[in-house]
Amino acid sequence: MSATSRIRRARAVEYVARVVLGSCAAAAVGVAVFFLGYIVYRGASAISWEFLTEAPRMFMTRGGIFPVIVGTFYLTAGTALLVLPVGIMAGIYLSEFAPRTVLTRVVRLSIANMAGVPSIVYGLFGVALFVLASGWGRSILAGAATLACLTLPVIITSTEEALRQVPRDLRQASLALGATRLRTIARVVLPAAAPGIVTGSILGLSRAAGETAPILFTAVAFYAPIASSPFSETMALPYHLYVMATQATKPAPHVVWGTALVLVAGVSVINGVAATWRSVQRRRIRW
Amino acid sequence: MRRRFGPPARTRAAEAVVTILIVASGWAAILVLAAIATFLFASGMRAMSEVGLWTMLSGDSWFPTSQNASFGFVPSIAGSAWVTLVALIVCVPMGIGAAVYISEFAGPRMNEIAKAVIEFMAAIPSVVLGLIGLALLVPWIKATFGLDTGLTALAAGLMVGVMCLPTIVSMSEDAMHAVPSELRQGSLALGNTRWQTVYKVVIPAAASGIFAAVMLGLGRAVGETMVVLMLAGNAGIVPDTPFVSARTLPGTIANELGEVVRGGLHYSALFVMGLVLFVITFAVNLAADFVLERQRRRWRR
Numbered sequence: 029m030s031a032t033s034r035i036r037r038a039r040a041v042e043y044v045a046r047v048v049l050g051s052c053a054a055a056a057v058g059v060a061v062f063f064l065g066y067i068v069y070r071g072a073s074a075i076s077w078e079f080l081t082e083a084p085r086m087f088m089t090r091g092g093i094f095p096v097i098v099g100t101f102y103l104t105a106g107t108a109l110l111v112l113p114v115g116i117m118a119g120i121y122l123s124e125f126a127p128r129t130v131l132t133r134v135v136r137l138s139i140a141n142m143a144g145v146p147s148i149v150y151g152l153f154g155v156a157l158f159v160l161a162s163g164w165g166r167s168i169l170a171g172a173a174t175l176a177c178l179t180l181p182v183i184i185t186s187t188e189e190a191l192r193q194v195p196r197d198l199r200q201a202s203l204a205l206g207a208t209r210l211r212t213i214a215r216v217v218l219p220a221a222a223p224g225i226v227t228g229s230i231l232g233l234s235r236a237a238g239e240t241a242p243i244l245f246t247a248v249a250f251y252a253p254i255a256s257s258p259f260s261e262t263m264a265l266p267y268h269l270y271v272m273a274t275q276a277t278k279p280a281p282h283v284v285w286g287t288a289l290v291l292v293a294g295v296s297v298i299n300g301v302a303a304t305w306r307s308v309q310r311r312r313i314r315w
Numbered sequence: 316m317r318r319r320f321g322p323p324a325r326t327r328a329a330e331a332v333v334t335i336l337i338v339a340s341g342w343a344a345i346l347v348l349a350a351i352a353t354f355l356f357a358s359g360m361r362a363m364s365e366v367g368l369w370t371m372l373s374g375d376s377w378f379p380t381s382q383n384a385s386f387g388f389v390p391s392i393a394g395s396a397w398v399t400l401v402a403l404i405v406c407v408p409m410g411i412g413a414a415v416y417i418s419e420f421a422g423p424r425m426n427e428i429a430k431a432v433i434e435f436m437a438a439i440p441s442v443v444l445g446l447i448g449l450a451l452l453v454p455w456i457k458a459t460f461g462l463d464t465g466l467t468a469l470a471a472g473l474m475v476g477v478m479c480l481p482t483i484v485s486m487s488e489d490a491m492h493a494v495p496s497e498l499r500q501g502s503l504a505l506g507n508t509r510w511q512t513v514y515k516v517v518i519p520a521a522a523s524g525i526f527a528a529v530m531l532g533l534g535r536a537v538g539e540t541m542v543v544l545m546l547a548g549n550a551g552i553v554p555d556t557p558f559v560s561a562r563t564l565p566g567t568i569a570n571e572l573g574e575v576v577r578g579g580l581h582y583s584a585l586f587v588m589g590l591v592l593f594v595i596t597f598a599v600n601l602a603a604d605f606v607l608e609r610q611r612r613r614w615r616r
Contacts, residue, residue, distance in 0.1 A: 038508050038511065039508070041508075041510060042508040042509060042510045042511075045510035045513070046416075046420060046509075046510070048412065049412045049413070049415050049416035049420060050416050050420065051412075052408070052409050052410075052411075052412030052413040052415075052416060053412070053413040053416040053417055053421070053429060055409060055413070056409060056410070056413040056429075056433060056436075056480055056484060057413075057428075057429055057432045057433070059436070059477055059480070060432045060433065060435055060436035060439075061432065063436070063439065063444075063447055064435070066447060066451070067443065067447070070450075113340075114340045114343050115340075117336060117337045117340035117341070118337075118340040118341045118343055118344065120337050120340075121337045121338055121340060121341030122341060125334075125337060125338065125341070126341060134345065135341060135342065135344060135345060137601070137604060138344040138345045138348045139344045140600060140603075140604050141348060141597055141600045141601065141604070142344055142347060142348055143600075144531065144534045144535075144538075144596050144597075144599070144600035144603075145348075145351065145538070145593060145596060145597075146537070146538025146539070146540065146565055146592055146593075146596055147538070147540055148538065148540040148565040148568050148569055148589070148592070149351065149355070149538070149589050149592055149593050149596075150351075151540075151568075151569070151572070152354075152355060152358075152568065152572070152585070152586055152589040153350070153351045153354055153355065155572065156354040156355070156357070156358045156586070157350065157354050160577065161354075177347050177351075180343065180344065180347060181344065184344065208322055208326070208330060209330075210330045210333055210334065231438075234438065235438065237440075238438070238439075238440025238441075238442070238443075239440070239441075240440070240441070240442045240540070240541045241540040241541060241565070241569055244569060244572075244573070245572050245573060266440055266442045266541075267442075269442050269443065269446060270442050270445070270541065270545070273442075273445065273446045273449055273545065274449075274545055284446070285446075288443050288446055291440055291442075291443060292439060292440070292443055295438050295439075295440065296435055296438055299434075299435070299438050300435075303431075303434070
């Protein structure tokens with residue numbers, strides 16, 4: 029084969045590869061955009077002030093989903109209360125304290141593995157430990173505790189990542205001024221890493237807000253009043269959506285898609301704001 | 316009097332307490348993981364001793380509520396296998412292709428947009444994907460293949476494949492990003508085209524990271540619950556093609572745990588199913604982590 033024909037062939041292959049790979053990327057992006065568009069298209073007509081602020085009426089076919097939104101808010105807030113202290117401290121441990129030993133490697137391995145445990149397995153675990161063994165019953169507390177276990181690895185990894193991006197010089201400067209190790213962490217490292225930690229936590233919690241399988245048997249009921257204590261059952265957006273989508277007697281479809289839109293929009297708006305805030309903060313702080 | 320340097324005793328004590336708390340939190344992950352294994356095992360004990368683990372793993376009928384109850388996992392395992400296979404066929408080639416394009420061909424602006432969109436996709440709750448699947452995919456499969464029902468392993472697999480896409484794309488993109496650019500420049504300087512550089516240099520260098528991405532995608536596919544529960548049909552038979560309704564391990568647990576007597580044999584059998592799922596995903600994740608660690612060590616400088 030002559031040199032020119034080899035070059036010609038390489039150019040042709042290059043072109044084909046570009047097109048094939050480009051269409052893979054376009055398809056992946058296209059699917060996401062299509063899903064978003066479809067949810068908005070089906071759900072937008074349901075969204076009204078009434079839908080967001082009133083309780084359901086007439087077997088869920090009329091009225092709104094206010095108690096459902098509040099239920100998801102309670103569950104997520106409970107999850108945050110339980111997981112953030114432990115998760116952030118664990119992140120601090122891994123970034124600032126952990127020695128380079130086999131044991132630390134085991135801790136990291138456990139975190140990676142926790143992230144891969146299926147959500148339904150967390151559900152089983154929640155039933156066995158929080159609902160039954162702890163005697164909390166089906167409750168916001170049991171559901172939030174289950175979701176906290178599920179979210180823990182996400183919070184730990186994002187906190188550690190954020191802490192690691194703080195330059196070593198800042199720590200050494202603080203230590204050189206006579207601050208103790210903990211004071212250095214509290215006054216220098218944590219404030220510098222705060223945008224990353226906050227954003228990572230929000231991303232993790234918004235994932236928890238959309239989870240169905242872990243709360244299926246630990247927290248939710250299809251119909252429950254707005255919870256009065258952490259020990260009461262609650263309604264939640266993902267579960268509400270699941271029941272309405274699969275039950276035999278379908279409620280009005282616009283209610284189903286409206287709920288889906290509220291869930292997706294809520295999660296993505298919060299994510300988007302968090303991610304934007306982080307990138308703004310990153311630009312503001314320069315080392 | 317001896318004078319001590321450093322902070323006063325009260326500060327020292329407070330710091331000691333906080334340090335203990337931090338170290339204890341660091342160990343929380345191990346604790347939770349151990350607790351999950353313990354509780355699954357303890358709750359599954361009854362079924363494992365009365366029915367036998369091997370009888371469950373190899374039994375091909377699952378009639379947990381009949382007079383002569385049988386607890387065979389094979390229908391669920393086979394269903395999970397079909398769903399996972401279809402999902403991987405969808406998401407592995409497409410995901411890696413998209414990752415190669417985003418990392419090696421796209422400009423920085425395209426790169427940012429694609430990443431943002433894929434991050435958005437990762438944030439869609441799986442129950443919403445199930446809903447979209449019910450509305451679009453299930454009727455389409457029913458009509459296209461002339462089936463009695465569109466609720467099949469195929470429908471669930473396609474949707475799970477879409478679900479795993481963000482994991483595979485972002486992780487393989489990371490792996491290729493970690494390849495030092497000197498290698499690329501060296502290859503281009505020798506006269507290779509971009510595509511030749513990709514398949515001769517970048518992909519081999521990032522191979523273990525890409526493999527880990529596929530493994531994590533596989534782990535997600537096996538464990539995904541809501542999509543499978545809503546789309547696979549949950550039939551009782553052992554499926555021999557993806558075109559029939561099938562039950563899966565997560566789907567069976569999610570479908571039946573609400574109706575069982577707490578502490579009964581059926582309840583216990585569902586926990587054994589959870590334990591099987593836990594062991595499978597644990598092994599898959601361990602493999603991914605092992606390979607990833609090797610890759611990390613390779614490019615650490």
